[in-house]
Amino acid sequence: MATAKANMEKNPYENMKRLSPRKRAFKQMAGRFFQNKLAVIGGVFTILLICTAILAPVLAPYDPVEQDYAKYLESPSAENWFGTDEIGRDILSRVIYGAQVSIKAGIISVGIALAIGLPIGLFSGYYRGKLDEYVVMRLTDAILAFPPLVLALALAAVLGAGLENAMLAIGIVYVPTFVRLMRAEVLSQREREYVEAAKASGIRDLKIIFLHIFPNCLGPILVQATLAIAGAIIAEASLSYLGLGTQPPTPSWGSMLSMGQGYLAEAPWIALFPGVFIFITVLSINLFGDGLRDALDPKMK
Amino acid sequence: MDNGLLEVNNIQVSFENKKSKLTIVDGLSFNVNKGETLCVVGESGCGKSLTSLSIMGLLPKTGKISGGQIKFKNNIISTKSEREMSKIRGNQISMIFQEPMTSLNPVLTIGKQIIETVMLHEKLNKKEARMRAIEMLRLVGISSPENRVDAYPHELSGGMRQRVMIAIALSCNPELLIADEPTTALDVTIQAQILELMKELQVKMDMGIILITHDLAVVSEVADRILVMYAGKMVEYTTREKLFANPLHPYTQGLLNCIPKLTDEDDGEDLYVIKGSVPSPDAMPAGCRFADRCPIARDLCVSNPPPIVNDDGHEVACWRYTDKWDTEEGGLKNVSESRRIEKVPS
Numbered sequence: 001m002a003t004a005k006a007n008m009e010k011n012p013y014e015n016m017k018r019l020s021p022r023k024r025a026f027k028q029m030a031g032r033f034f035q036n037k038l039a040v041i042g043g044v045f046t047i048l049l050i051c052t053a054i055l056a057p058v059l060a061p062y063d064p065v066e067q068d069y070a071k072y073l074e075s076p077s078a079e080n081w082f083g084t085d086e087i088g089r090d091i092l093s094r095v096i097y098g099a100q101v102s103i104k105a106g107i108i109s110v111g112i113a114l115a116i117g118l119p120i121g122l123f124s125g126y127y128r129g130k131l132d133e134y135v136v137m138r139l140t141d142a143i144l145a146f147p148p149l150v151l152a153l154a155l156a157a158v159l160g161a162g163l164e165n166a167m168l169a170i171g172i173v174y175v176p177t178f179v180r181l182m183r184a185e186v187l188s189q190r191e192r193e194y195v196e197a198a199k200a201s202g203i204r205d206l207k208i209i210f211l212h213i214f215p216n217c218l219g220p221i222l223v224q225a226t227l228a229i230a231g232a233i234i235a236e237a238s239l240s241y242l243g244l245g246t247q248p249p250t251p252s253w254g255s256m257l258s259m260g261q262g263y264l265a266e267a268p269w270i271a272l273f274p275g276v277f278i279f280i281t282v283l284s285i286n287l288f289g290d291g292l293r294d295a296l297d298p299k300m301k
Numbered sequence: 302m303d304n305g306l307l308e309v310n311n312i313q314v315s316f317e318n319k320k321s322k323l324t325i326v327d328g329l330s331f332n333v334n335k336g337e338t339l340c341v342v343g344e345s346g347c348g349k350s351l352t353s354l355s356i357m358g359l360l361p362k363t364g365k366i367s368g369g370q371i372k373f374k375n376n377i378i379s380t381k382s383e384r385e386m387s388k389i390r391g392n393q394i395s396m397i398f399q400e401p402m403t404s405l406n407p408v409l410t411i412g413k414q415i416i417e418t419v420m421l422h423e424k425l426n427k428k429e430a431r432m433r434a435i436e437m438l439r440l441v442g443i444s445s446p447e448n449r450v451d452a453y454p455h456e457l458s459g460g461m462r463q464r465v466m467i468a469i470a471l472s473c474n475p476e477l478l479i480a481d482e483p484t485t486a487l488d489v490t491i492q493a494q495i496l497e498l499m500k501e502l503q504v505k506m507d508m509g510i511i512l513i514t515h516d517l518a519v520v521s522e523v524a525d526r527i528l529v530m531y532a533g534k535m536v537e538y539t540t541r542e543k544l545f546a547n548p549l550h551p552y553t554q555g556l557l558n559c560i561p562k563l564t565d566e567d568d569g570e571d572l573y574v575i576k577g578s579v580p581s582p583d584a585m586p587a588g589c590r591f592a593d594r595c596p597i598a599r600d601l602c603v604s605n606p607p608p609i610v611n612d613d614g615h616e617v618a619c620w621r622y623t624d625k626w627d628t629e630e631g632g633l634k635n636v637s638e639s640r641r642i643e644k645v646p647s
Contacts, residue, residue, distance in 0.1 A: 020451070021410045021451040021452070021453065025453065192403060193398050193399075193400050193403040193404040194403060194404050194405055194406040194407070196359065196398065196404075197396070197398050197404040197405070197466070197469075198406070199359055199387075199390070200357055200359060200390055200391065200395065200396040200398070200470075201390060201391030201395065201396075201418040201421070201469060201470070202387045202388065202389070202390035202391030202392055202418070202421055202422060203387075203391070203417065203418070203421060204387055207417075211409075211417070212406050212409070215408040215409070216406065216407065216408050
């Protein structure tokens with residue numbers, strides 16, 4: 001009884017005082033996220049992967065491009081955990097360094113897509129008008145009409161082979177997705193009463209766009225961005241597999257897969273390990289993204 | 302001394318596209334003085350909210366003020382540019398919206414939303430603006446405002462959110478407050494508190510208030526003057542005392558009759574209803590817009606729009622109070638009778 005009374009007398013807003021509002025909201029979101037086991041596993045793997053990429057020089061037992069003709073096509077052993085490839089390079093070291101390329105490709109290409117797509121979607125959705133309807137929407141329609149990988153392939157071929165160009169190509173392919181998503185979100189947000197209320201208190205358009213509408217659209221964008229990173233990693237691997245992405249001897253999972261293809265019968269480990277890592281990475285990021293979506297929007301289930 | 306604050310002269314609000322033009326608000330005139338509350342009453346869809354949005358200069362893109370003018374402190378504001386209007390909005394004229402649940406930005410703390418408005422219109426630094434925000438929250442009766450200033454809207458109840466809306470609207474000491482059904486989404490006890498609060502603040506700040514509502518109980522509490530609208534037109538405009546003591550227009554009489562009363566005699570009696578419904582704006586009748594539903598309508602009403610009769614400050618738009626009424630045949634008109642029957646669904 002006594003404790004119950006003490007609890008009641010305690011100011012219910014006491015907790016609020018200690019945490020800043022942003023931290024408090026984040027804490028609630030994190031609480032929901034950590035209830036989702038799969039998402040946590042995905043998150044942990046994603047973080048491990050990023051650490052691997054950053055710490056590659058420390059973690060890799062060998063130089064990824066060092067050739068050792070004495071032990072080519074060796075199967076996994078205590079010395080070379082994942083075996084060696086056709087010119088005697090250590091597969092484990094190459095997989096570890098390959099993570100760098102994949103992570104970089106995923107983040108930068110999605111970054112390009114966000115940097116171009118979000119502002120277009122934001123303004124296009126807020127101001128509507130002819131420019132939005134006839135130029136922006138039709139242009140995104142045109143780009144979306146292509147199969148994404150074919151378009152990325154064509155762009156990469158035009159820009160020239162190489163990781164930078166591959167990332168740019170993938171980024172451009174993702175732009176319309178973000179334009180569309182951002183625009184759709186803005187369209188629904190701009191009709192909300194809080195926007196009208198903000199206008200009624202004299203707040204100008206630009207401030208309404210960036211301070212009021214933009215943060216309210218971020219949830220779906222964040223989720224789509226995580227999923228797009230997974231897609232971009234596959235796209236980079238595909239382009240590298242086809243010889244348009246990372247150039248040899250720099251290791252990338254896609255190009256390793258492509259090399260290993262020729263030795264599938266005698267040395268399956270060359271293709272197996274990069275393949276497994278692509279799979280795990282994409283799965284983890286997808287699980288993480290899904291968990292993020294559920295955590296950000298508790299109403300959706 | 303000139304006490305006038307807002308003067309609306311014969312305004313028309315219409316929606317236009319290439320093919321057609323719909324006039325929703327037609328020939329409305331009223332004014333609001335300092336420290337005075339004007340209640341605008343009418344059925345849903347009669348143009349109340351559009352009138353207030355046109356004062357704010359916030360009409361939707363397809364709508365515009367197609368006639369008349371709005372003067373605020375003797376300046377015409379109905380023709381001002383968006384840029385000029387945004388200096389007036391929030392600063393001199395504020396608005397409270399109907400839905401406290403959705404009128405606050407869900408991702409910003411309430412403090413931030415008040416601070417934003419304050420800093421927009423006054424030269425205060427962040428710290429001072431925050432102090433002002435806390436002060437405003439205290440003023441509207443929110444307990445421990447130092448803590449709640451950092452709360453997100455979803456952490457507050459409906460009544461509290463509406464208080465926050467009022468705090469935002471009042472944070473720059475506006476001279477005119479437009480409240481568009483500020484209490485409809487709230488329960489009765491909170492409703493009374495909010496209205497009491499608005500009255501209190503009105504006295505403190507000598508503000509003019511336009512209160513848009515369809516709740517006559519609220520009107521009888523707070524109004525100084527009342528404007529009754531029907532289908533985009535003014536039907537009656539007078540002081541509260543005169544309206545409640547002697548409602549002249551049949552529509553106003555109908556509205557007052559619609560309020561259920563608890564008396565011994567009429568238990569079990571049906572509620573009073575005004576039969577029929579508001580005419581659609583693309584098919585407005587030529588004569589009096591209420592003629593279709595009016596119990597005393599005559600031939601004259603169906604074919605001619607009624608003049609505005611001014612009886613010592615009590616304005617009413619009805620043929621009944623003109624000389625012509627007596628020369629007209631009495632009784633219900635056959636035409637309108639048959640029309641009425643057609644319209645009522647079985």
